[in-house]
Amino acid sequence: MGHFNEIEKEIFYKIIFSRRDVRRNFTGKKISDEVLLRILTAAHHAPSVGYSQPWNFILIRDKGNRLKIKESFSKERLKSIELLEKDNEKKKKYLSLKLEGILESDLNICVTYDHVRFGPFVIGRMTMKEAGIYSVCCAIQNLWLAARAENIGVGWVSIINNRDLKRILKLPSTIKPVAYLCLGYVNKFEVLPDLQSQNWLKRLELEKVIDYELWEGSNKRLAEWESFNQRLTGKKSS
Amino acid sequence: MGHFNEIEKEIFYKIIFSRRDVRRNFTGKKISDEVLLRILTAAHHAPSVGYSQPWNFILIRDKGNRLKIKESFSKERLKSIELLEKDNEKKKKYLSLKLEGILESDLNICVTYDHVRFGPFVIGRMTMKEAGIYSVCCAIQNLWLAARAENIGVGWVSIINNRDLKRILKLPSTIKPVAYLCLGYVNKFEVLPDLQSQNWLKRLELEKVIDYELWEGSNKRLAEWESFNQRLTGKKSS
Numbered sequence: 001m002g003h004f005n006e007i008e009k010e011i012f013y014k015i016i017f018s019r020r021d022v023r024r025n026f027t028g029k030k031i032s033d034e035v036l037l038r039i040l041t042a043a044h045h046a047p048s049v050g051y052s053q054p055w056n057f058i059l060i061r062d063k064g065n066r067l068k069i070k071e072s073f074s075k076e077r078l079k080s081i082e083l084l085e086k087d088n089e090k091k092k093k094y095l096s097l098k099l100e101g102i103l104e105s106d107l108n109i110c111v112t113y114d115h116v117r118f119g120p121f122v123i124g125r126m127t128m129k130e131a132g133i134y135s136v137c138c139a140i141q142n143l144w145l146a147a148r149a150e151n152i153g154v155g156w157v158s159i160i161n162n163r164d165l166k167r168i169l170k171l172p173s174t175i176k177p178v179a180y181l182c183l184g185y186v187n188k189f190e191v192l193p194d195l196q197s198q199n200w201l202k203r204l205e206l207e208k209v210i211d212y213e214l215w216e217g218s219n220k221r222l223a224e225w226e227s228f229n230q231r232l233t234g235k236k237s238s
Numbered sequence: 239m240g241h242f243n244e245i246e247k248e249i250f251y252k253i254i255f256s257r258r259d260v261r262r263n264f265t266g267k268k269i270s271d272e273v274l275l276r277i278l279t280a281a282h283h284a285p286s287v288g289y290s291q292p293w294n295f296i297l298i299r300d301k302g303n304r305l306k307i308k309e310s311f312s313k314e315r316l317k318s319i320e321l322l323e324k325d326n327e328k329k330k331k332y333l334s335l336k337l338e339g340i341l342e343s344d345l346n347i348c349v350t351y352d353h354v355r356f357g358p359f360v361i362g363r364m365t366m367k368e369a370g371i372y373s374v375c376c377a378i379q380n381l382w383l384a385a386r387a388e389n390i391g392v393g394w395v396s397i398i399n400n401r402d403l404k405r406i407l408k409l410p411s412t413i414k415p416v417a418y419l420c421l422g423y424v425n426k427f428e429v430l431p432d433l434q435s436q437n438w439l440k441r442l443e444l445e446k447v448i449d450y451e452l453w454e455g456s457n458k459r460l461a462e463w464e465s466f467n468q469r470l471t472g473k474k475s476s
């Protein structure tokens with residue numbers, strides 16, 4: 001299978017760095033079935049523990065169901081606001097954030113995990129029980145990047161109660177919702193993540209999340225750090 | 239931020255479809271710091287719940303630690319074999335599988351989850367408690383794809399006991415190991431996933447994992463299904 005050259009790598013990294021968690025700027029343009037199939041096929045080609053492919057994708061266009069899910073979001077958002085009762089500054093910031101695009105996006109997708117599929121003996125999952133859910137997350141990331149390559153924005157809404165999702169989407173008891181995604185064409189992809197441009201948090205320096213041999217194992221540093229960091233991520237990633 | 243054209247999309251999908259879970263064919267060629275930094279930067283640009291970036295990457299080259307981790311693998315593999323005691327055919331197949339490349343690969347990376355970082359109030363994680371771990375998995379998938387773009391194979395070894403990993407790598411109690419990855423240049427990427435070519439399991443038809451509006455909500459089918467399926471994934475994905 002193919003060898004990738006410098007130009008191809010550059011395109012790949014451009015997709016990685018320009019992917020955003022999108023909750024606004026939706027244009028309303030419809031995603032065609034052909035494009036959607038390409039995106040779902042990319043998701044379906046994610047790695048999975050013991051090749052168990054434990055994912056399902058529920059495509060939701062129906063406005064009725066989306067309204068019910070939006071209600072769950074609103075309830076959960078209120079709970080979060082209550083948690084910030086004692087931190088007025090954070091609360092104010094939180095209130096100003098746009099955290100979902102459930103109704104404005106063209107399409108919602110609920111991605112679920114099926115623990116039963118190809119079981120009970122799934123290679124790898126006998127030792128690491130959560131690995132099946134990890135596989136679903138890998139599929140979600142494939143989907144997200146494929147959407148970006150197709151110039152489609154994706155937002156992952158985690159402020160939704162799983163019990164509500166199970167009820168509204170009629171999921172069997174063995175099926176666990178992992179992600180609720182909102183997809184749509186956008187008139188632009190922001191240069192920075194929203195939570196960074198709105199001063200909620202900053203991107204960590206990469207070196208802060210790298211260790212050598214052991215947890216906090218050494219003060220060693222990868223060579224080429226400085227030049228690399230500036231060249232590749234520039235001012236964009238701070 | 240950029241708009242991707244048809245040629246760029248095609249390159250992206252080529253990377254997605256040719257990524258493999260690699261446990262053999264390692265050449266021993268060293269991964270340079272520059273390449274490694276590009277791969278880790280891609281991982282670090284994954285989405286994360288509430289922008290919490292809860293990942294760490296422990297780079298392991300030391301053979302001593304790798305040997306200890308290989309021991310954990312061997313112990314866990316024996317446990318799995320015991321579970322197959324009553325299924326001789328499956329057991330025989332399992333015994334023939336190569337499930338890790340801990341010592342043959344150039345580099346091992348343990349990817350961990352830090353629940354404490356930027357907490358306790360993390361947007362989205364107050365409702366969906368597991369979302370932080372999901373973010374780490376998205377970072378792992380970014381890493382995996384970036385490695386593929388760099389023509390480097392990655393294998394995720396899940397047959398390792400997390401307690402052993404925590405002890406060997408001296409992880410604090412608040413840090414959870416999510417993935418143990420083996421990276422290295424390979425002399426080829428297989429056309430099919432190993433577990434498919436060795437008849438352990440087959441790739442599911444994509445339509446089997448897609449639902450409309452609700453769980454098993456309708457018999458509707460995305461248009462262009464047949465032509466698309468053949469055109470895009472061809473004979474490669476069965």
